[in-house]
Amino acid sequence: MAYTTHEIHRIEEKWQEIWRQRKIFNAQMDSAKEKYYVLEMFPYPSGKIHMGHVRNYTIADVIARFKMMQGRNVLHPMGFDAFGQPAENAAIKNKVDPAQWTHGCIDQMRQGLKRMGFSYDWDREISTCDASYYRWNQWIFLKMFERGLAYRKASSVNWCGGCETTLANEEVIQGQCWRCKSEVVQRKLDQWYLRITAYNEALLEDLKKLSRWPQRVVTMQENWVGKSHGVNIFFKVKDREDILTVFTTRADTIFGATYIVLAPEHPLVEELVKGTPDEKEIMAFIQKVANESKSLRVCGDKKKEGISTGRHAVNPVNGEVIPIWIADYVLMEYGTGAIMAVPTHDQRDFLFAKEYQLPMRIVIQNPAEPGIKEQDLTYAYEGDGVLVHSAQFSGLSNVRAVEKIGEWMSANPPAWIGETSPDKSQGDLSRRGCHVMGKVSVHWRLRDWLISRQRYWGTPIPMIACDRCGIVPVPEKDLPVVLPENIKITGQGGSPLNYCAEFVNVLCPRCHKSARRETDTMATFFDSSWYYLRYCSACDERQVFDKKEAAYWMPVDQYVGGIEHAILHLLYSRFFTKFFKDLGWVNFDEPFIRLLTQGMVLKDGEVMSKSRGNTVDPDDVIERYGADALRLCILFAAPPEDQLEWSDSAVDGSWKFLNRLWHLVENRYVPASGNMGREAMDQADKDLERARHTAIKKVTEDISEGYKFNTAISSLMILMNEIDRYHNAAGNAMPTGGQTMKQVLLNKAIRTVVLLLSPFTPHICEELWEKMGGCEESIVRVPWPAYDKDALQQDLVQIVVQVNGKLRGRCEVRPQITEEEIKELVLADAKIQGFLQGRPLRRFIYVPGKLANVVVEEG
RNA sequence: GGGCAAGUGGUGGAAUGGCAUACACGCAGGACUUAAAAUCCUGUGGCCGUAAGGCUGUGUGGGUUCGACUCCCACCUUGCCCACCA
Numbered sequence: 001m002a003y004t005t006h007e008i009h010r011i012e013e014k015w016q017e018i019w020r021q022r023k024i025f026n027a028q029m030d031s032a033k034e035k036y037y038v039l040e041m042f043p044y045p046s047g048k049i050h051m052g053h054v055r056n057y058t059i060a061d062v063i064a065r066f067k068m069m070q071g072r073n074v075l076h077p078m079g080f081d082a083f084g085q086p087a088e089n090a091a092i093k094n095k096v097d098p099a100q101w102t103h104g105c106i107d108q109m110r111q112g113l114k115r116m117g118f119s120y121d122w123d124r125e126i127s128t129c130d131a132s133y134y135r136w137n138q139w140i141f142l143k144m145f146e147r148g149l150a151y152r153k154a155s156s157v158n159w160c161g162g163c164e165t166t167l168a169n170e171e172v173i174q175g176q177c178w179r180c181k182s183e184v185v186q187r188k189l190d191q192w193y194l195r196i197t198a199y200n201e202a203l204l205e206d207l208k209k210l211s212r213w214p215q216r217v218v219t220m221q222e223n224w225v226g227k228s229h230g231v232n233i234f235f236k237v238k239d240r241e242d243i244l245t246v247f248t249t250r251a252d253t254i255f256g257a258t259y260i261v262l263a264p265e266h267p268l269v270e271e272l273v274k275g276t277p278d279e280k281e282i283m284a285f286i287q288k289v290a291n292e293s294k295s296l297r298v299c300g301d302k303k304k305e306g307i308s309t310g311r312h313a314v315n316p317v318n319g320e321v322i323p324i325w326i327a328d329y330v331l332m333e334y335g336t337g338a339i340m341a342v343p344t345h346d347q348r349d350f351l352f353a354k355e356y357q358l359p360m361r362i363v364i365q366n367p368a369e370p371g372i373k374e375q376d377l378t379y380a381y382e383g384d385g386v387l388v389h390s391a392q393f394s395g396l397s398n399v400r401a402v403e404k405i406g407e408w409m410s411a412n413p414p415a416w417i418g419e420t421s422p423d424k425s426q427g428d429l430s431r432r433g434c435h436v437m438g439k440v441s442v443h444w445r446l447r448d449w450l451i452s453r454q455r456y457w458g459t460p461i462p463m464i465a466c467d468r469c470g471i472v473p474v475p476e477k478d479l480p481v482v483l484p485e486n487i488k489i490t491g492q493g494g495s496p497l498n499y500c501a502e503f504v505n506v507l508c509p510r511c512h513k514s515a516r517r518e519t520d521t522m523a524t525f526f527d528s529s530w531y532y533l534r535y536c537s538a539c540d541e542r543q544v545f546d547k548k549e550a551a552y553w554m555p556v557d558q559y560v561g562g563i564e565h566a567i568l569h570l571l572y573s574r575f576f577t578k579f580f581k582d583l584g585w586v587n588f589d590e591p592f593i594r595l596l597t598q599g600m601v602l603k604d605g606e607v608m609s610k611s612r613g614n615t616v617d618p619d620d621v622i623e624r625y626g627a628d629a630l631r632l633c634i635l636f637a638a639p640p641e642d643q644l645e646w647s648d649s650a651v652d653g654s655w656k657f658l659n660r661l662w663h664l665v666e667n668r669y670v671p672a673s674g675n676m677g678r679e680a681m682d683q684a685d686k687d688l689e690r691a692r693h694t695a696i697k698k699v700t701e702d703i704s705e706g707y708k709f710n711t712a713i714s715s716l717m718i719l720m721n722e723i724d725r726y727h728n729a730a731g732n733a734m735p736t737g738g739q740t741m742k743q744v745l746l747n748k749a750i751r752t753v754v755l756l757l758s759p760f761t762p763h764i765c766e767e768l769w770e771k772m773g774g775c776e777e778s779i780v781r782v783p784w785p786a787y788d789k790d791a792l793q794q795d796l797v798q799i800v801v802q803v804n805g806k807l808r809g810r811c812e813v814r815p816q817i818t819e820e821e822i823k824e825l826v827l828a829d830a831k832i833q834g835f836l837q838g839r840p841l842r843r844f845i846y847v848p849g850k851l852a853n854v855v856v857e858e859g
Numbered sequence: 860g861g862g863c864a865a866g867u868g869g870u871g872g873a874a875u876g877g878c879a880u881a882c883a884c885g886c887a888g889g890a891c892u893u894a895a896a897a898u899c900c901u902g903u904g905g906c907c908g909u910a911a912g913g914c915u916g917u918g919u920g921g922g923u924u925c926g927a928c929u930c931c932c933a934c935c936u937u938g939c940c941c942a943c944c945a
Contacts, residue, residue, distance in 0.1 A: 215863080216940075219941095220862090220941075223861095228944075228945090230945080247945065249945065297943090329945095331943075333944085342945095348945080443944085443945095563940085566940075636882085638871070641864095643938080644871090649871095652884080653883055657883085710883095711873070714883075716882095717882055718881080721882090800878045802877085802925085804925070805924095805925060805927095806926090810878080843925055845877090845926080847877055850877060851877050853877080853925055855926090
C-alpha cells in the first residue's frame with residue numbers, strides 16, 4: 001500500500017478517532033504517579049488556526065507525548081481566551097452577535113486543533129466567555145475587593161480613542177494602543193484597579209526562582225517592576241511652608257542641583273503659581289502639555305519644553321536658593337513627579353538648562369577632562385569620578401558618595417531649620433517628617449493594574465453603585481452576574497451595557513432600594529491570569545478550582561507561548577498565583593516552572609500575518625501532505641526558540657522522509673524471532689546496534705535538555721540512513737521471510753525509529769506500530785526506549801592528528817590506547833614526519849578518543 | 860539612549876575549546892523509464908591542481924590558547940524588548 005495523500009488522511013482521522021474513543025489523553029489525578037503539566041498559552045478564537053498556533057502547539061505536543069511515554073501522568077489541556085475586542089468589532093462590522101461569532105470561531109479552531117492530532121484532554125476544555133468560567137472571575141474579584149486589592153479610584157488614565165476604552169500601563173506600547181495602535185491620551189476617570197503593587201517585592205524577588213525561564217523574560221519583568229534605590233530629598237519652597245519632595249538615585253550630585261523641575265500635573269503647581277504675575281501663561285503651558293498625546297510627550301528626541309514658576313526652593317544640604325520650573329520631561333507617574341536638576345551630570349537636565357540658560361555646577365570630575373569649566377561642557381558627564389564643590393564630601397568617589405550622602409541626609413536636619421521665619425513653620429514641617437534633609441527610599445516602576453474596560457464583550461465587574469450605601473459588592477450567592485445578550489453594539493458612546501436598562505437597574509444588596517450596576521467589564525487579561533488553575537478541575541461548579549487537584553497538578557511544569565506575553569500575561573499570572581497563596585488556596589509561589597518562548601513564523605523574511613497578506617494556511621498544507629508532515633517540517637526547520645522561515649519545499653522534504661519510513665516498514669520489516677548476543681555479531685551488526693543506541697541517547701537528550709527537536713529529528717534520519725546501508729550490505733544474508741538474526745536486528749532498529757519519532761509524527765507512527773504487531777491501545781503507552789552504554793562503544797576510534805593545530809592526518813586506534821603509545825605511533829608516521837621537517841618536538845597533546853596535536857617550532 | 864539575542868555554504872541549519880558546514884532542501888551528474896513523475900546512487904564552501912594534494916574559509920579588527928564558529932576586548936550589521944524612570 002502506498003503512502004498516498006488519501007491514505008494519510010484516512011490514517012490521521014482513524015487515529016484521532018481512536019484516541020478520542022479510548023480516552024488516551026484524559027488525565028486522572030493519581031497520587032501514585034508522578035505528574036507532568038504541560039500547557040500552551042490558550043488562543044484567542046479568531047477563526048482558523050494559523051502557523052503560529054501550529055508551531056506553538058506542536059512543540060508542546062512533542063513534550064507531552066514524550067513525557068507520557070516516559071511514564072509520567074500528563075495533564076495537557078486546551079481552551080479559549082474568548083472574551084475581547086475582535087468579537088465586538090465583528091459585531092459592529094458584520095452585525096453578528098459577539099457570542100455567536102465567538103462560538104463559531106471556537107468551533108472552527110477546535111476542529112483545526114483536532115486535525116493536527118494534538119494530545120489534549122478535551123474534557124477539560126474551557127471558554128472564558130462561558131458564565132461557568134467568568135463567574136469565578138467575579139468571585140476572585142470579590143475576594144480581592146474584600147482584601148483591599150481591588151479598588152476604585154479617580155485618576156488620570158490611559159485612554160484609547162480607537163477602542164473607546166481605558167488601557168493598562170502594560171497595554172500602552174510607545175504611547176500607542178497595543179491593539180489598534182491609536183495614540184493614547186490621558187483622561188480623568190473613575191476606574192477599577194487591582195493592587196498588583198502590593199506584591200512588587202515578591203514579583204521581583206521570586207524571579208530568582210525562575211531559573212528555567214529564558215533570561216531575557218526574567219530581565220524584562222525585572223525592568224518592568226523596576227525597583228530603584230535612592231533618596232527622597234525635601235526642598236522647602238522659599239517664603240512658603242510647602243515642601244517639595246524629589247526622588248533621586250544620584251544623591252551624590254545633590255551639591256550640583258541648580259534648579260527644581262515639577263511635572264505639569266504635580267498637585268502643588270496650581271497653588272504655587274496662584275497670584276503670580278505669570279499665572280495665566282503658566283496654566284496655558286500646562287494645558288498644552290496635558291493635551292499632548294502620550295507618544296509625543298514620551299519621545300526622547302523631542303525638544304524639552306518648560307516654564308519658570310517664578311518661585312524658588314531651598315536646597316536642604318547648603319541652603320542654596322534655586323528656581324522652580326515646570327517641564328514636560330518630568331512625569332507625574334514616576335518617583336514623586338518632581339526632580340532636582342543637575343545639568344552637569346544628567347543629559348536631560350543639561351539639554352533643558354542649555355535651552356533656558358539655567359545655571360550649572362560641576363560636582364563630579366570627569367577623569368578624561370580634568371579642569372573643564374561649566375561653560376565649556378557640550379554634554380553631561382554621567383560617569384564616575386571624584387566629587388568636587390561638595391562640602392565635606394569633596395574628594396570622595398561618587399560611587400561611595402551615593403551611599404554616604406544618603407545616610408547623612410537621613411540623619412541630619414536641613415540647612416533651613418532655624419533660618420526660616422515665622423517660627424511656627426518649623427513644628428509644622430517636622431510633623432510632616434521633614435526634620436531631616438532627606439530619606440533613603442525605594443521607588444517602583446510598577447503601577448497598579450487598571451482593569452475597567454468600557455466594552456461589552458468581557459466579564460461584568462460584580463459591583464453595584466447605590467446612592468445611599470456607596471459601592472456595594474454583589475453577594476457571592478448572586479454570582480454570576482450574567483452578561484446580557486442581544487445588546488446593540490455600535491462602537492460609540494462608551495460601554496454598550498450602559499444602554500441596557502434591565503442590566504443596569506438593580507436593587508442595592510444592602511438597602512434594597514434602587515441602584516445602578518457597574519457597566520464596565522474586566523480587561524481580558526484578568527481571564528487568562530488564572531485559567532491554568534481552572535484546568536485542574538475544569539468542570540467543578542462549586543468552586544473556583546479544587547484545592548486537592550491543584551495541589552497535585554500545579555505548578556505547570558512546562559509552559560509554551562509567545563515572547564509577546566513576556567510582561568503582561570506572565571506578570572499578571574504570577575500576581576494571581578501569589579494572591580491565591582495568600583488566600584490559602586495554593587501552596588506555591590510561582591505558577592510556571594519552566595517557560596519556552598517559541599519564535600515567530602516568517603514568510604519571505606517578514607512575520608506571517610493577515611495584514612501583510614503573507615500567510616500560509618495550515619489547512620492547505622494538511623490537505624496536501626497531512627498533519628504529520630506539517631508537524632515534522634515545522635519542528636525540523638529551526639530550533640523552537642528561533643525565528644522560523646517558512647518554506648514550501650521544506651514540507652516536501654518532511655513528506656519524503658515519512659514516505660521513506662512507510663516503505664521501510666512495508667518492505668523491510670519481516671516478522672522474525674530470536675535474539676542475537678553481542679558475541680555473535682559481525683561488524684555491520686555492531687554498527688547498526690551502535691547507531692540505534694546512539695539515536696536513542698541523542699533523541700532522549702535533545703528533547704529533554706534543550707528541546708532541540710531539529711537535531712533529534714536529524715539523528716533519526718541518520719539512523720534511517722544506517723538501516724538502509726545495513727540492509728543493502730546484508731542483502732544476501734536476509735532472504736525474504738527469513739528468520740535470520742540479521743532480520744531480528746533490522747526489525748529492532750525499525751521499531752526504534754517508529755517509537756522515537758512518534759512524539760513528532762504520531763499518526764503515521766501509531767499506524768506503523770500497529771502494522772508491526774504492537775498491541776498497546778496507543779503508542780504513547782509504550783515505554784520510551786533506553787539506551788545501553790556498552791552498545792555505544794566502538795572497537796576502534798578515529799583519532800585526528802594535527803601538527804601545530806593544523807589537520808595533517810588520522811589514525812584508527814583502540815579507545816584504550818595510552819598517550820605514550822599514540823605518541824610513538826604518530827611520530828613514526830611517515831606523512832607526519834614530512835610535516836615535522838625534522839624540527840624538535842616542543843609539546844605533544846592528546847585528547848583521548850579524539851585528537852593528537854604535535855607541537856614543533858614554527859617556520 | 861539602555862538591555863537582550865543573533866550574524867556559519869545557493870537555502871534552513873549542525874558543531875559551546877579539539878576533523879567547520881552534521882541532517883535536510885536545492886542544484887549537477889548517473890541508474891530505472893518510450894517519456895515524465897516518483898524512487899535509488901554519486902557529487903556539491905571558495906581558490907589552485909588532470910590528480911594526489913595544497914592554500915583559504917564561520918560579520919570586521921585585535922587578544923588568550925598547542926588549538927577559537929566557540930572564550931576575552933573593540934567595532935559593524937540585523938532582529939526583539941524597554942525607554943525623558945530622575
